[in-house]
Amino acid sequence: MKNKVINTIKKYKLIEKGDNVLVGVSGGPDSMALLYILYEIRDYINFNLYVAHVNHGVRGKEADRDEEFVKKVCSKLDIPFYSKKVDMEEFAKKNRLSQEEAGRKIRYSFFREIIKKLGKGKIAVAHNKNDQAETLLMRFIRGTGIDGLKGMDYINGDIIRPLLDVERKEIESFLENSGIKARIDKTNLKPIYKRNKIRLELIPYIRENFNENIINTLFRTSTIMKVESDFLENYSKKIQNEVLKNKGKNEVSIDRDKFLEQHIAIKNRILRNCIENIKGNLKGIEEKHISDMITLIKEGSTGKRIDLPNNLIIRISYDTIIIEKKKKSNKKKELYYTVKINGITEVEDFGFEISTKVLHKDDFKMESKNKFIKYFDYDKIKDNLYIRNRKPGDIFKPLGMRGRKKLKDFFIDEKIPREKRDLIPLLVDKENILWVIGYRISEQYKITNKTKRILVVEYKNNKEELHE
Incomplete structure (x- = not known):
């Protein structure tokens, strides 16, 4: 020995x-x-x-x-x-x-x-x-x-x-x-x-x-896996050097067109390597984050961005992918997270978390009238669920109303101070607002006699109450 x-x-x-x-x-x-x-x-x-x-x-x-x-x-x-x-x-x-x-x-x-x-x-x-x-x-x-x-x-x-x-x-x-x-x-x-x-x-x-x-x-x-992994890592770094436009301490920029030419396995490694270059490790970065980044890059819409864990963002600027640390700014703090279904989504930068679970109607029982626990018709949800803050032109159909109204008008009706409106998280799907968290859910997603599956969503704020 x-x-x-x-x-x-x-x-x-x-x-x-x-x-x-x-x-x-x-x-x-x-x-x-x-x-x-x-x-x-x-x-x-x-x-x-x-x-x-x-x-x-x-x-x-x-x-x-x-x-x-x-x-x-x-x-x-x-x-x-x-x-x-x-x-x-x-x-x-x-x-x-x-x-x-x-x-x-x-x-x-x-x-x-x-x-x-x-x-x-x-x-x-x-x-x-x-x-x-x-x-x-x-x-x-x-x-x-x-x-x-x-x-x-x-x-x-x-x-x-x-x-x-x-x-x-x-x-x-x-x-x-x-x-x-x-x-x-x-x-x-x-x-x-x-x-x-x-x-x-x-x-x-x-x-x-x-x-x-x-x-x-x-x-x-x-x-065997080490040999394969080492080869892929070395090859990925070679390709990374070819697609990189700029590499700084707090920011990496990548040529979008060259990046999209690569195999998905190489794309994943390049993104992980770029994140590690900026923050020193991959703690908090999951496969879902990488997948969302790939989707954002494919769509290629200038100005679109995703907030990542640990104060990082990825955004698109024309033909360039930019991964960077968030910059301190007087502008409103952008919020955009994909919500996990049957799991917990931690929104670290805003100090709260969203937990979700899907139940069959036969297993469902109204547990609470807590304003931070809401119930939705799961089969009406279109594509993924997201947490974001308001955007210009947002429209909402509050529970109990027949028509829609501008989110801005809803905030005015609720007497929400202007300086707090950007801090209120919204639960949305691909098309509509499901819940102005802490206030009202949408009429379009309420539970009815025809509902088969129910989505239970709970908001927990680790810092302070959303509103009095």
Whole structure:
């Protein structure tokens, strides 16, 4: 096993002479194996070794014993030891994260604090071949593309994974033969997290009923997907350079005609790369956002735009596609979001969210007279639903009225101050206004005796009430 790890390190240049290597050690079998192997191979590669441990504060005295265990091992091996105790559950609630996400964020934040103190360095984590298989299954179940199915990389920025070619059974054998003790986190033996369920229930089921060598099969799949993904990414960047008109810190402009000549897979990658160039990551960007961007570009209407998460927009200006950070302006703040059906649409820039669900009339029961929960005849909706603010010439048919009226006149009748009118969100489809949120729904979309399916829409404002 040691030779296998050395070969991995050399092949992917994970550790080089003089490196500062910080090992994340929980005290469990995988991280203890990684610690001892790196400790031993310093005879072959001269580098500096450090250990970091995070006590997540979840398992009480057991977690404290884990911390003390790792500390004693480091003292015995004469390795500098860093530790931090946190309340992971509180952090998860405060930041609206799952416990797994919260733990990951806390750990890497702490690791990078240490690396910063050291001046520079690499973070070694104990992900192995089994972890890679679990990751692929998790991503496949959640929904992913080629990039997701390539799994974890041997090196990703400042993170290195020396054990990625090693199976868990090899790790267990190494520890037993070397007489190395490890702590067992009993929560890992319970199917309480998604990854645990995959490890403890799904993979054993696949092994027994379909493929006893599923770990290596998935690992080979990840290797194949990485080759495909790397080719597509490199090719996409080549094409991106050809279609780019301008690339700045806060803005990217693309030749629309050249862009439209490309295959859809290349278009998607170019858009993702442009967003990543501007904001540094793709957090919050989903397949739906990319799809909406493609649709906007195809339509090619000058002046049309879409608001994206994290203060980004895409807009069309004649033969140019522009992706940019929103500029501060005295003009009204534009609002345009596609609404998810049977889901939640977060309108981050305006501080509210829209949740929707479709019910059959036999399953429907009027739950509330809350002015921010409304009901519509789902089969009357044309194309997609959107949230936007008012536009010149908007016309609305308020519930209870036979005729239509200008939205401007409706606002006047409701005595809504002029300065607030642009801030009132409208729920619309391709042709009409369904709901002036906080005020009135449309007569055209009301529930009748002929209604078969009902759309329930709820507005939640995270900042303040829409109106008194």
